[in-house]
């Protein structure tokens with residue numbers, strides 16, 4: 001299902017409301033969370049709504065999609081830092097219920113399998129929030145990642161290093177590898193919301209619309225999912241065919 005809104009503000013409001021609805025219906029929900037520029041206004045809206053209408057988040061459990069290899073949680077570009085800055089510092093979710101892959105581990109295999117196992121042991125993700133890379137990645141599952149993948153280490157693609165390198169003082173500081181939840185971990189979530197905004201997502205959203213389910217375009221795996229909402233602003237939806245826009249609410 002597509003939801004298309006005029007502005008980023010509307011997209012973020014809608015997405016925040018979906019999160020609030022999930023947390024209200026199930027205060028013990030297991031949430032899969034994403035970082036990135038698309039999520040900043042979503043988390044800001046969520047916090048804004050919560051100031052007006054307090055929500056009990058103390059029983060939530062969260063699993064982030066990914067983390068750069070080699071960055072400590074205190075590094076301003078680490079995803080751990082991002083999540084605390086934009087969300088967790090303002091919420092009273094107990095620290096032991098917050099999970100991000102450990103980008104500093106020397107035991108990659110153990111950390112990866114423990115991450116996917118921890119999600120499954122809790123009964124799986126109730127809701128997974130996703131952004132999308134300009135190359136169609138979800139989490140850091142780059143093109144040609146196996147759709148049956150679990151949490152694993154990836155070498156970041158050239159495109160991703162260019163897209164995300166802008167946040168680092170020097171492009172050369174941008175990590176080459178990351179740990180990401182696998183595509184299968186993502187697909188097992190009960191509900192998925194993919195959010196894309198802005199003109200740099202226009203092409204990939206048109207490609208995704210047209211694509212078969214194909215490992216060359218990781219986000220196309222989502223077409224198998226029974227409860228997927230794709231939330232776009234007008235810019236990201238600009239090249240979608242009439243048919244998609246007509247069905248969008």
Ligand code: F6R
Pocket residue numbers: 033034035036037038039065066079130131132133134137138139140
């Ligand atoms: C981040 C993540 C990535 C981003 C994607 C889009 O945790 O998993 O897949 O969602 O790279 O990033 P932005 O929103 O910065 O365009």
